[in-house]
Amino acid sequence: MKDYLHIEEVAKRFGETEVLNGISLTIPKGGFVALLGPSGCGKSTLLKIISGLETETAGRIRLAGEWLAGVPAFRRDIGVVFQSYALFPHLSVAENVRFGLDMRHMGRAEADDRVREALALVKLDGLGDRMPRQLSGGQQQRVAIARALAIRPRLLLLDEPLSNLDAILRKSVRVDLRELHDRVGATTVMVTHDQEEAMSMADKVAVMHDGAIEQWGSPEDIYERPATAFIGTFVGNPP
Ligand code: ADP
Ligand code: MG
DSSP: OTTSEEEEEEEEEETTEEEEEEEEEEEOTTOEEEEEOOTTSSHHHHHHHHHTSSOOSEEEEEETTEEOTTOOGGGSOEEEEOTTOOOOTTSOHHHHHTHHHHHTTOOHHHHHHHHHHHHHHTTOTTOTTSOGGGSOHHHHHHHHHHHHHHTOOSEEEEESTTTTSOHHHHHHHHHHHHHHHHHHOOOEEEEESOHHHHHHHOSEEEEEETTEEEEEEOHHHHHHSOSSHHHHHHTTOOO
């Protein structure tokens, strides 16, 4: 389907403040798109609206042919990974991964299979009985990704997934995450303020500035032909 995720003129205001002013974006099935922009430009707010954690003030979103307005977050089948991983510290790795499955009242045998499958996808086979604190930061982040993948999401949303990792780990996890995407094929939207991350991982990049998309294109397009002086400066190719 050409427009698997279709975002149409989405706007959001908090009180008097316009945080998103008419975002339109179309993403094909299986694509890996980055939303790139400085802190405060509205990236997380857009992800929250897609996932159903915030409500848009105007506009609409369609996923796999379904308009999402009024569909509660847990029925959207969207996997979300936040910067802080948000693992439950008192639950084992396997219990963390099965959390979304329990919410969906999945039977025990099927859920066990899904947990094993998801942990294998992120290369954490056999670590289900560990507690989160017994894992490295990079491994904890993979548990959060496994938890998002276990529900077999229609869409995977990653909000600054690498920014809590140290610089060396960040580079290797970039490659791992892209490789995982290519294996699993989940349509992915990743938010980042790091232009290198966006450029090296995504097929297409939407550069956001002050609540609007200022340029949409391939990493090469954006780097070689930045549409505005702001973008040129932001991606390291100033006018
Ligand atoms: P980003 O993820 O790009 O850093 P955010 O989407 O988190 O940006 O925030 C965009 C703007 O919206 C910021 O100015 C932020 O202060 C404001 N904002 C975000 N959430 C709320 C909220 N719940 N209430 C009021 N203002 C908010
Ligand atoms: Mg944010």
